[in-house]
Amino acid sequence: MQTALLIEQILNGLQFGVMLFLMAAGLTLIFGVMGLINLAHGSLYMVGAFACATVAAATGSFWLGLVASLAAAAAAGALMEITVIRRLYERDHLDQVLATFALILVFSEGTRWIFGSIPLYLNIPPLLAGAIPLPGGSAYPLYRVAIIGVGIAVAIGLHLLITRTRLGMRIRAGESDREMIGALGVDIRTLYTVVFALGAALAGLAGAMVGALQSVQVGMGEPVLILAFVVIVIGGIGSIHGALVGALLVGLIDTLGRFLLPVALATFMGPSAAASIGASVASMLIYVFMALVLAIRPRGLFAAAG
Template sequence: MQTALLIEQILNGLQFGVMLFLMAAGLTLIFGVMGLINLAHGSLYMVGAFACAAVAAATGSFWLGLAASLVAAAAAGAIIEVSVIRRLYDRDHLDQVLATFALILIFSEGTRWIFGSFPLYLDIPPLLRGAVPLPGGSAYPAYRLAIIAVGIAVAIGLYLLISRTRLGMRIRAGESDREMIAALGVDIRTLYTVVFALGAALAGLAGALVGALQSVQVGMGEPVLILAFVVIVIGGIGSIKGALVGAVLVGLIDTLGRFLLPMALAGFMDASSAAGIGAALASMLIYVFMALVLAIRPQGLFSAQR
């Protein structure tokens, strides 16, 4: 049974990790290409979750809701890039932080005004409601496995986009020398809008997928945003590969820490104390790991070109 539980927790860590990757991939693209600190990225995650829940409730189709989450988050990202973010590229990071923090408040109050203060709930689609048998006799929810598969597919798609397409070539060039590609005739404003909308769509997808596992509520994106920043610091700012590796590491460290530390502490304290202290230590492990990575490789595990 312990082996089955360990396998289940590893899969939980992978599922948590790929969800963080969907958030962190868009964030690291935006930061790497534009040099922009976007605190409103978590709000786009929330927009995707609410759009999916609202459309799924209206139509009865989770898949239409999932498509709506991509469209809504990408559209919201494009609108705020054109109307607000575009004015911040040449400003210092403090101005960017203040402006995007204001966007968090605007999105939160706007969402509360539209949907109310009560959480929404999103049902898992019937196709993915079953469970898949695991070694050891236990079973694992098919929906969580589907999230892992989506994360892997997105990672492959982003790799191909960045390394094999003309848009990817422009994105890589924008990371290295934005003035040069502008001088070569590339419409840098359009490129920035596309990159921002792509990052927003990935955040919206993450919100929609997680919305079926927890309630959809105002403010749900901020805790995830903090972990997404941790991921891109560990993986290397601007690196999609780094975002994937960092997200999986963070997901496994957090999940396995919450599983293994209480068991280890239960040997010399009561079960309730061991559970509480173990959970607290597991949360700290992520930041300890980030500090170790920064001490050894201040640029992160991977450079922006990898």
């Protein structure tokens, strides 16, 4: 039984990590190409979840909701980029932090205005409602396995996009020398909008998929956003590979820490003390890990050169 539980927790950790990757990939891409720190990325996650929940409730189809979440988050991202973000590329990080913090306030209150404060609920699609058996006799929800699958597919897709396509070539060129690719006749402004919308769509996808596991509410993006920051700091800002490794590490350490620490502490202290101390320490574990990584490699595990 204990092994089955452990396998289940490892899968939970993977699912969490994959979801963090979807957020972190967009953040790190936007930072790598445009040099922008976007706090409002969590708002795009929220937009995706709300779009999916609304469309799924209206049409009865989760899949239409998923499409809507991608479209809505990409559109919100493009709008954000064109109206506000575009003016921030040349500014220092303080201005970027503040302007995107202001965007969070606008998005959160705007969403609360439209949808109210009551959380929305999103059902898991019937196709994925089942469970798959695990060795040891227990079962694991198919939907969570599907999330892991989507995350892996997105990781492969992004890798191919960046290494094999013309758009990817431009993204890489934009990371290394934006003036040069402008001089070569690439429309930088459009490229930036496209990259931003792509990152936004990934955040929206994450929001929609997680929306079926948790409730869809205002402010749901913020804890995830901060974890995504931890992920890209660990992985090295600007690196997609770093984001993937960082996300999986953070997902696994967080989930397994919460599961294993109370058990480990219970071997030499009372069960209730072990539970409360274990929970408190487990909630700090990923930050301690981040501090360790930074103490050894201040620019993250997969820091881009220069």
